Amino acid sequence: MPAVTTRTAPLTEPNWYRHLPAGRDVHLLHEGVVAVTGNDAVHQILAHPAVVAEHPLKASSRALGPNVLDADGPQHRAFRALLAPVLSAGRIDDYARTLMPRLIDDLTEELAGVRTNEFDARYAHRIPYGLVCAVLGIDTALEERFHTLTRPLAQLLDYPTVETPQTHRCAAELLDLIEEQRIARDGSGTSLLETIERTRDRKAITLSDSEVRSTAVLFFIAGTETSSAYITSLVYCIGRTVFGLEELLDSEVRAHFLEEVLRLYPPVQTVVRFAAEDITLDGVTVPRHSAILASIAAANRDPRVFAYPDRLVIGRDTKRSAPFAVGAHACPGAVLAKTEFGLLTARLAERFREIAVVGDERRIESQSFSHPVDFTVHFRVK
Template sequence: MAAVASAHSPTSLLSQPYWYRCLPADTDVHRLDRGLFAVTGNAAVQEALAHPLIVADHPLKASARAFGPNVLDADGPGHRAFRALLAPVLSAGRIAEYKRALIPGLVRGLVDSIAGVETDRFHDAYAHRVPYGIVCTILGIDASLENRFHRLTRPLARLLDYPTQETDETHANVTELLRLIEEQRRSEAAGAQSLLERIEWTRDRKGISLTDSEVRSTALLFFLAGTETSSAFITSLVYCMGRGVFDLGELRDEAVRDAWIEEVLRLYPPVQTIVRFAGDDLTVQGVTVPRHSAVLVSVAGANRDPRLFEHPDRFDIGRSTKGSIPFAVGAHSCPGAMLAKTEFSLLVEELVHRCSEVVVTRDRLAMESQSFSHPTDFSVEFRTR
């Protein structure tokens, strides 16, 4: 039998950033309520994410109602078809091109704006600038619309939380974003280099049976996931840099920088909880999960499993991060992981070059959100050389 977390209602439990710590330690699969299960330990999380009967698709899922058929809510051949559309813009060669010609200018622009500044609004005012700049360029969207896209996109993150926050605003924002994407696609500025042009070409060339509407939904979900996860994690990067007691110069070494980023990813995966559904009766770690149950998979719990990571809450750049799954595993693992890591590395490199110190000057030790999680309610100062 699965343990029942009777001391907490599901809503109150899941409102806590580290909710997995409140559950019994003698099992990794927990029945929170009728038809609602949570999976927490590393082995159990990896099993659940790779389980063929634990699926993303559900007819009442808020994101599917808002976006229509899309890459996040499809399974099997449909999901593979959606991912195939993204391959041309996420290939190693294309990312190398972004690294050379696109990302450095965006990173320099961000660091120019924060050098010498102390702010308590890093996430809201600054963290989105690099990822939004990247995705706007890939989508062929004029840079002057970046802030408008940011305002429209932010509320959509709540569609992916559990419990979902679905409002008239979220549906209106999806409609407006799709309209703007199509408007930009038709403009001369977008031309043949836009994401939509590329994925439509891929669809036609490979004979993938997806409609124009489904292509646009994929583009929008790519935009949402690519920007909000990166914005959240860039906030975590800056927070860890500001809390660390070390010489920033150590991060000039690429190998050290990569190891440091991997440890931040372990501690602060931008997607802490993934919502899945039992497509049939099944078992995880020997626990029966009935058909149609919602399954909340805790990536954060997996990455802080003390059976795999000694002193899991401690930042330790020397530890092995083997088993850390910040981008999930299985069919729905993040297709943009390589692009994201490139972005993060170039940003840290530029911060180290321009700043003598990055210091968290005020810290309430708070966390925000489940879907796109990051430290919040802190101030950080970027002291220049």
């Protein structure tokens, strides 16, 4: 089937996929750029062996050097092997018993009685930044400094990419700061930096010290900004949904609710990949070297898979939802993130009588680290 060129999709807008012609899953936007939207097609393209993440001109590669986000094949597997011990079931259980409850309690106490239109800017990052700083072995006094440096870096991973002298300065300073913390670590052997260095040496993984630091930086960005985005979406959905908060004390209801919010508001709406060779998908030839925009948001709202896709329906089958992507580059921290979100939701339900969105412009920000913006939320205590 010949490709149909579409030039109307405003790619700077979240939910840009809604502007594409209905009835097609693969869209040639212009020469060298292809959008993939249908649920089956997105699953296929992200798991396709000839679809890669690496590209020599990617801004994240230039700013951070070789890293887990932009590598493929054996190098990508080596990067992921460094993170595996830190994200093991045992480590996550330990975080859930010791670290997460304290961070969650601190946030919920701070939110008691608050009415704010800046939840995403002032509060959503508190838990993920506290968690990732602790996991990395970073001095908690530096948490806000890391937040200041990381926010501009998120623009390097977004689409369209925003690359400025500031993003490169922030990347360099963040790498230096992580190296300073590595040198100053307490030697307990439990931090991410110590763990990944030990894993590298024990498994004879051929990655340099700078590549280890880049892995730590990407862990920091992914582990904080995606979680901050989702926590914003979570609070927004609680505030706009008509049910009693006490329903979320039921673990099964809570699990279904979290999955449905992830389907509606995946933290990363668009995943950018590249065709290593000519690929045929849905009868359309995707030429070699094409940039492929895989729309997680479109896949998660495909009406052929999810009835009434724009509704929040607790209990629906979400097996085909892909909020953490699929394939070799699927998010390695998904279980850690879901554990964090589950504990937070349970504590919100325990602590508050009502969480109400009382003003809402119904806008979404960003493609990566995507979440609702311009809403006011009131946390009413019991």
